[in-house]
Amino acid sequence: AQSVTQLGSHVSVSEGALVLLRCNYSSSVPPYLFWYVQYPNQGLQLLLKYTSAATLVKGINGFEAEFKKSETSFHLTKPSAHMSDAAEYFCAVSNRGGGYQKVTFGTGTKLQVIP
Amino acid sequence: EAGVTQFPSHSVIEKGQTVTLRCDPISGHDNLYWYRRVMGKEIKFLLHFVKESKQDESGMPNNRFLAERTGGTYSTLKVQPAELEDSGVYFCASSQGLAGGVDTQYFGPGTRLTVL
Numbered sequence: 100a101q102s103v104t105q106l107g108s109h110v111s112v113s114e115g116a117l118v119l120l121r122c123n124y125s126s127s128v129p130p131y132l133f134w135y136v137q138y139p140n141q142g143l144q145l146l147l148k149y150t151s152a153a154t155l156v157k158g159i160n161g162f163e164a165e166f167k168k169s170e171t172s173f174h175l176t177k178p179s180a181h182m183s184d185a186a187e188y189f190c191a192v193s194n195r196g197g198g199y200q201k202v203t204f205g206t207g208t209k210l211q212v213i214p
Numbered sequence: 215e216a217g218v219t220q221f222p223s224h225s226v227i228e229k230g231q232t233v234t235l236r237c238d239p240i241s242g243h244d245n246l247y248w249y250r251r252v253m254g255k256e257i258k259f260l261l262h263f264v265k266e267s268k269q270d271e272s273g274m275p276n277n278r279f280l281a282e283r284t285g286g287t288y289s290t291l292k293v294q295p296a297e298l299e300d301s302g303v304y305f306c307a308s309s310q311g312l313a314g315g316v317d318t319q320y321f322g323p324g325t326r327l328t329v330l
Contacts, residue, residue, distance in 0.1 A: 131316045142218070142323035143257075143305065150316045189257065193316075200317045201270070202247075204257040 101126040103190045105205035113213050118162075118177040120208050122190030125171065131200065132173045133191040134164055137207075143189065149173060160184070185212045216240070218322035220306050226328045232294040235325045239288070239308030246289050247309075247319060248281060252302040260304075263289060264311065275300075296329045303327070 106121040124132060132149040147158025154166045160183075164175045173190060187209045193200040219238045227233050239246045248260040260279070261271040265286035274281070278297070283289040293300050303326050307319040 133318075135321070142220075143307075143321035145318060145320070148316060148318060201259065201262075202319055203259070204249075206254075206256040 101130055101192045101194060101201075101203050103192050103203060103205040105188075105190050105208050107208055108206065109209045109211065111211040111213055112180045114182055115179050118175070118180045118184065118210065120175040120188050120190075120210065122164075122173045122175065122205060123171050124173060124190075124192045126192060126194070128195060129168065131193045131195060132164075132166060133193070133202070134158065134162070134173075134175050135189045135191060135204075136186050137189070138186045146175070146188070180210075180212045182212050182214065185210055218306055218308050218320055220304075220322040220325050222325060223323065224326045224328075226330065227296055228330050229298055230295045232292065233296055233327060235291045235293075235304050235306075235327070237289045237291070237306030237322060239306070240320055242310070243308035243320075244286070244311040245309040245317070245319075246283060247307040248289070248291055249305040249307065250302050251305065251324075252299075257305065260291075293327075296327075298329050301327055301329045 102125045104123045134146040135143045147156045149166045157163045162177045187207045189207045190205040193202045221236045246263040249257050251257045259273040262269045263283045266283050280292045303324040305324045306322045309317045309319045
């Protein structure tokens with residue numbers, strides 16, 4: 100069975116500081132990995148996804164994540180936080196293969212950006 | 215292109231009442247999924263349709279929940295009778311159903327259900 104663990108339900112950073120949101124996964128085979136973001140009063144938006152083409156994945160709004168197989172991690176980073184980055188972020192994993200790809204989510208990390 | 219839409223955005227009902235949530239997927243997406251997030255917990259899978267057929271309903275909590283997808287287009291999720299523990303945000307997602315490669319799911323804004 101696949102699963103993801105997000106370390107820290109709440110993370111606070113100062114505006115302009117590095118954003119680091121942690122995600123570790125568990126899967127019997129190399130999975131697909133995703134980061135979704137939910138801004139206040141909005142739905143889930145796909146930030147980026149790892150599909151094995153490259154271990155460093157760039158997403159929207161300046162975010163990127165690096166797949167590290169040895170550490171079973173897929174941490175999300177952004178060099179400089181903006182106030183608009185305040186949101187809840189979800190790491191997710193799905194199995195590979197054709198057909199049905201079941202997605203399993205982490206518990207989410209709320210990012211607060213302090214001016 | 216329109217994204218996944220859900221209706222209503224909020225619903226407040228009393229215990230024992232019935233509520234029906236609706237989801238309209240992205241046009242052309244054969245796969246449709248329902249998820250639920252209870253406050254503070256992870257987003258949990260409820261069920262998956264391919265066109266009008268239920269492929270996996272292993273996440274449905276109990277038989278008070280009934281999902282349908284008429285003609286393989288929009289889907290409804292009915293809760294009857296609603297209980298307090300059904301409160302949460304219900305998300306719908308859709309995907310194309312690719313034969314190879316990653317089949318990305320696109321999510322709607324969710325319906326926030328409050329059962330009093």
